[in-house]
Amino acid sequence: MMATTHALWGMALALPVLATAPEYAPAAFLAGLVGGFAPDADMYTGHRKTLHFPVYASIAVIPAAVLAVLVPTMGTIALAVGLAAAALHAVSDVLGGGIELRPWQGTSERAVYSHYHGRWLRPRRVVRYDGAPEDLALAGVVAVPLLAIGNEVVTAVVIALLAVSSVYVVLRKSLAGVAARLAGLLPAPVREHVPARYLET
Incomplete structure (x- = not known):
């Protein structure tokens, strides 16, 4: 999924705190x-491997959330929400496509690496690829409650993320070709230091 979709869903995890x-x-x-x-x-x-921890991040959320409930401070709550957002990002990447440059072709069976299992988890392709129309739909769905709260700063951030998402969705497939040509x-x-997927033809 798009980074902007992940960011919007991460922000949505703050709604219970607002309430x-x-x-x-x-x-x-x-x-x-x-x-x-x-x-x-x-x-x-090492995309979707170096900083993606679908299992360990999810486990880390539990003590962080307990601490935030027992000792609610700005720091403990921010830690819990931040960890939960990172965990949700890593877990939900399994629902998307693989890590290849053109994931709509379905050639990669690597969605996200699980350090706990010591292997790549396969893509489920519920969201066919980052920047697919259904990806934008997910961003739009979660934007609704965020916009409904009426906070000016949150509203501005959400609108900006949706605008970037919309442009990316329109350009997504052509950007793959541009990236390959530039690489x-x-x-x-x-070029030796460029990820292999950008060298795909």
Whole structure:
């Protein structure tokens, strides 16, 4: 799924905080946004493996959530929401396509790496590929409650993420070709450090 979709769903995890402890909601929304984005920081270094922990991150959420309930502070709540967003990101990547440059072709059986199992989990392709129309639909669905709360900052962030998502969906398939062409133009010493999927023809 798109990083923006993950970020929006991460922000949605802050909605219970808004309902129960609104004073901590700004930190929770920020933590959800950052946590939703964070795993994709490995985009160019072992994508969906280096920073994706579908099992371990999910386990880590449990003590973090308990701590946030027992000792509710801005820090503990932000930690719990941020970890939950990162875990949700890693787990939900299994529902998408593989890690190849053109995942709509369905040539990769690698969705996300599970360090617990010591192997790649296969893609379920419920969302066929990042930037697919159903990916945008998921972003739109979760945007509704976020926009409904009426917070100006959250509204601005959500609208910006939806705008970026919409443009990406329109350009997604052509961007794969552009990326491959640009990677092919790089000098050989630089190209050695480019992820193999960008060198696909």
